[in-house]
Amino acid sequence: MSFTSTAQAPAHSAALGTDPQWWRQAAVYQIYPRSFADADANGIGDLRGITSRVQYLQDLGIDAVWLSPFYPSALADGGYDVDDYRDVDPKIGTLEDFDAMIEALHRAGIRLIVDIVPNHTSDRHEWFLEALASPKGSAARDRYIFRDGTGPGGDQPPSDWTSIFGGPAWTRITEPDGSPGQWFLHSFAKEQPDLNWHNREVHEDFLHTLRFWSDRGVDGFRVDVAHGLSKDLPANLPSQAELDATPKDGSHPIWDRDEVHEIYREWRGVFNEYDPPKIGVAEAWVDSSRRPKYASAEGLGQAFNFDLLEASFDAEQFRETVTFNLELAAQSGSSSTWVLSNHDVVRHATRYGLPPKADGEDKAGTHWLLSGGSSPELQAEEGLRRARAATLFELALPGSAYLYQGEELGLHEVAEISDSDRQDPTFFRSPGFSVGRDGCRVPLPWSSTGAAFGFGDGAAHLPQPEWFADFSVEAQDGAADSTLSLYRRALQLRRELQGADTLEWVELPGAGSDVLAFSRPGGWVCVTNFGKSAVALPAGEVLVSSQPLSTGELPAETTVWLRQH
Template identity: 70%
Template sequence: MTTTAITAPRTAATFQDDPNWWRQASVYQIYPRSFSDSNGDGIGDLNGITAKVPYLTELGVDAVWLSPFYPSALADGGYDVDDYRNVDPKLGTLEDFDAMAGALHAAGIKLIVDIVPNHSSDRHEWFREALAAPKGSAARDRYIFRDGLGENGELPPSDWNSVFGGPVWERITEPDGTPGQWYMHIFAKEQPDLNWDNQEVRDDFLTTLRFWSDRGVDGFRIDVAHALTKNLEGTLPSQADLDARGEALFLAGEHPYWDRNEVHGIYAEWRKVFNEYNPPRTAVAEAWVHVDRRARYASPEGLGQAFNFDLLQADFDAAQFRRTVTKNLAEAEASGASSTWVFSNHDVVRHATRYGLPATGSSAEGEIMAGQAGKRWLLEGGRQEDVNIELGLRRARAASLLMFALPGSAYLYQGEELGLQEVGVEIPDSERQDPSFFRNRGVEIGRDGCRVPLPWNTGGSSFGFGPGGSHLPQPEWFAGASVEAQEQRADSTLSLYRRALSLRWELQSAETLEWLETGREDVLAFRRPNGWTSVTNFGTEPFALPAGRLLVASSAVDGGELPGAATAWLQA
């Protein structure tokens, strides 16, 4: 399997001005509130990130992706934005942002920020204007307001379900105190959906893209990129009808609010803005869409790249991995983009824990497999004793090393370089913060377990996160997983990531791979340019490695034999 060969061997001198820097970048996601706290208020901040730039440099990442840092009531972890062109005062100021961006760029690290275009916060000045304005006003037209059904409008415009549970419609009280119209919110009621048929909305986001690009931002991660455009004309279908016609609607681009064809006209406008800069600004779509429709988001005329979460959803299984990699490389070649690879992020159970849970078994491609196991574990109590921690970590290290060898962008989530497990039962219900937990008790436990502040030191009130404790409780076992505990150990997960990312920088060139025969169904091997080979043993029995110089391995290689649940890189 090959993809378009477009990248020459990289050097630090050429990377910064290379318009294709993103194609094979290693991108480190920072959840700002849980990374590093500089002022002791228990919340991570921008100055905390700036202070850790040397750590990021030594880790060897090419770019940082910053999750939302905007003013927010945190109804959804910062994805409810009050002001798209400012910084939450708890996290810092615009001047702090500029200092952080400058420090990252001085270290040769690119900066990607989250943009949340589907919805604003209900505290956004536009929404407050809409609530104070009359029906049919220009202020309300920036959002999706509709009259209710029933004799007095007492019923919502449809019976659709919100992603976070409950109805997708919320009724307002009119300025005169009477029950009024309903507004749409695909997510929480504190996240009213914007009306992308409104030119003012479109123009304002172009201003936002330029605002951050002018401050040195190199790229954007687009939240819920597939949900902006909607068709709510006429009688709306029922939830049962949408469920019954699901795949057909998605394939035709005719779902009333998911993945409509018109959304790509918006991103064509954005691409023109991105191309005003030198090098052009990049973008990656978070688009949970049918695999046959994902390429349009990644087209050169659109955002340029789209997340695929297929490896994240796979069991630790050679056949699933090979099928997933082959499919996604072909998709990237067809779109002219590069693929993206990810195992953990701020929304899912950490992969070191998922891989220590019993496999869900083989199932149809595209179904959530490992992801389901993680959710089930959380709902059943999230006890560490139910996880095979040693096996989960071995598999996570092997999977990550395989990922780093693939053509395309590798996305890391803060803490995975420490091999962190998901924090489960150690977070009592009284200290949870994720709205999905409160809205869907018994169905969702929430995402707090992967958002617990990082352990930097072996001791202290917050294991070095900050001098004033942490906003989510940290378990005692964080001490042994901390940066301080791992820095001096050559066999630590942190040392493995540093070594692998350094080699990845040196070895990446053309976006090609060639599958190699191994003689075993549970062993995958492929060759990259320059004679670089990656071998992963998904089984339990050792595998005799081919000839070559061992560059790095996720587990100790004894006598030239790769143990089970391990990956090795070799140079011919």
Template identity: 75%
Template sequence: MSIDSSVGSAADTTAQTGALSADADWWRQAAVYQIYPRSFADADGNSIGDLRGITSRIPYLKDLGVDAVWLSPFYPSALADGGYDVDDYRDVDPKIGTLHDFEEMSAALTEAGIRLIVDIVPNHTSDQHAWFQEARRSPKGSPARDRYIFRDGLGPDGAQAPSDWESIFGGPAWTRITEPDGSPGQWYLHNFAQEQPDLNWKNPEVREDFKKTLRFWSDRGVDGFRIDVAHGLTKDLPENLPTQAEMDTMPQDGSHPIWDRDDVHEIYREWRQVFEEYSPPRIGVAEAWVSSERRPLYASAEGLGQAFNFDLLEADFDAAQFRDIVSFNLGLSEASGSSSTWVFSNHDVVRHATRYGLPTPAEDPQAPADEKAGTSWLLSRGSEPRLDAEGGLRRARAATLFELALPGSAYLYQGEELGLHEVAEIPDADRQDPTFFNSPGVSVGRDGCRVPLPWSRQGGSYGFGPGQAHLPQPEWFSRYSVEAQEQDPESTLNLYRSALRLRRELQSREALEWLSTHHDTVLAFRRPNGWICVTNFGEVPATLPSGELLLSSSPLTTDGELPGEATAWLQS
């Protein structure tokens, strides 16, 4: 298979250097590493990862070559949803550190040349939050209850929920409280777990308090914010609520009662004013599960500035899908003036090394017909069907090199640089995810991608900490550990290190040119500085174009061809 040039289209904007400076565009092509704090590194031996553990591993992050760290929630929390049930937005969970630990970590990251992004969870608080505790103690119609969404129940005694809405995690989306006098009371809305009551964003106090939170962390060295459930904050609930079935048929075009409403962008315009108080301006990236054409609203320069696209994450390992997704999303970025985000794994989905080692729903007659490959359908299947671990990792390595060559920012999830697979063999008694408890027999939840990292070959928690890990680690973690891969030049860890180093050196304008490969299973593109990426999605080896070979996800054949399910980088 030969490869020649044909011009494609993409966004064309200025690249960032990756160095800590006053550059307002540092985020546009950054490699961002997501840390799930409770599972990264445990310094104090309480089985839960902590901030001092992260600080101790900053040399590892610097050697890896990432531009920024995204920290999942580290706030005080009862862990009803892995920290996304926040008790206090302007403090640190005592189980994982103190504000002083946070400031030390932030300073150490800055010294290492690594930016810091933190998670903000504005759709809901924890039911342990001081506001919600006050709402429970306060009477119906009080200002304290107006911070949340309370409704009277239906029926003569209010014993029926205000609607039949279902929670994202399974079960009803309304829970009844007991009034201060001990009588059955009103119901509150929670689109996620019952421990996560939704906030009322029509309330000015809610809006002002979150701006205080943005400033609180920005003043402590935070460079940006990842916005959890960014499309869910504002709601417009009529007196007679629609049924779940009626809501499911409503278009999400900006007027839906609870999802992706146009008025949510009023909030983000206010946040943008806060971001601009700092130099460089703080950045935002929206977790917004919305239709593609509405994503640019979240990524606008007047709003958050960037929004996740999960399209590659949801795609099969398929050349046509990858090309269509990249072309489409670069077009969206050009329309919004933002840069695209690329991601294959995070704390909510099965790791991509495992997804690529399992049959897609189209290939597996037992897979649910209405669910997409790579996301929720795999969460419900556990370890069945049998995993092709070697093939899955081979495809994941190829996909990651493809991702890292694209213009835009790349979001990496802790442990993918080790080639970790999903941990399917977690006993039910050890599981923590509310999805598992609220969907018995349907979903095993997300714990499998949240198992603490293996740093060493041996030890009670493979170097995660001096004690046991809060989720059980399998024996096979030993050979995937940092220690096991450190000195192996062919390891996945060293592939990531080489790729991230080269990416920083080769980065150029946010543009690409598709190259013709004369084969529908091979994709190739060239960046403006002559950096060429070739990915072979098929099984037949492909002839590479002329140029200096910089890196490949698998060794070339004896004839110098790119083997199947592999990616190579060249300099023309």
């Protein structure tokens, strides 16, 4: 079956203009909908809650919202287990609520990028339910990856593969007649069966989904696990050890296969049916040399660069990361993306307040989280100071900046969550090794009082700590030195100052190796002092700084933007 787009983009989209390059230097704000704002007091954030906060988003100064999954879901993986790709989870709204939300965003000059999850469905998707009710070898099962088991009676999985979330990557089903049956592959949780992208029906259904949301006015798609769709599994499957040892050079059985880009060329054809074309941004955890393929103009157009997120607060690491990724973006003709926090990692205000990680040490603060935030001791003020400096550095860079909800409040990771309150499947599947990602997904504090700090009228779905009161929007709104005010000022200036997406490194005489400076077209300069001591402040008109400035000095762990004439 094929689908053709006939609907016109909603009229309110016209207010955004038709610049096909709008995304190149956009500031994009990620909303994790279940934790943003709750309008119906059920403890879960919803679409009407987002609509009620559009003025806040407009005042913040962002160009686009990236909306994490809002589809019907059992929440086995925070919404990334999708029951229906063309509907809204009843717990967070309706299609009518979605239309009202996008209209409000567009009228405020804010575009919308939505998550799409093409590697797997949920185990409640109608296709998977049909596969369970159908016999071995049926067309329904061919949409997924089913295999016979090994050993006597097929009671052992087809291979010893481990899922990303821990535990086996294969789960056995019960056949319609009640007998033990085949096994299905799930690269993540068992509630997320992997799709078979060799099946043409899978291709056509996702093309339909892309048009469905595009016709409702969506401006682009963030593609989850973009490097995982195409798989080529031999009859005799390799062991986990052999799989781990296989180079990811385009021929790996599961990850980053060359033919995945044939899928995205199809998607690009759909994107280009619209004016301006829809955009795609790949979440592709691949070798950096292979990232440009995802960001090419013939493919998705942009790919996430997580290198700055993984760097320590260090001048040399930041300079090397930026230089490398700007060169990488030039290979594809795309712009780079910059990320410091998202829904999968410990917030950067906390990461920067923990001891520097050693080579090979966990990058996400797992040991600190496992201790409930007690060990090693978090240097919270230092972490926030560094986070403000790193953010101002990030926002000065050419390319797209992807911000995560709550970082504009300077929120730290919430470590003090009891086991009984946790929701992330990584916690349940990796006991003693990971407490999961709930700590960065705790609902936002809008006010300094109330049962849910203004998130909603009832208790929030994840417990909020008392210290949220001091970080709330209410506490920071109008305070000149607040993190919220810093973000608003920087994002306003970013729109005014940005020109061509290039930079030039600037060597400051006598500044030392802990100071990093670069200029952007138009005569403005970003200077960051990564060191522990103040240095001389370069000449120029101060536009914004991450910390108050002393006369003639740039304090430790501080970024400043200057206009030099």
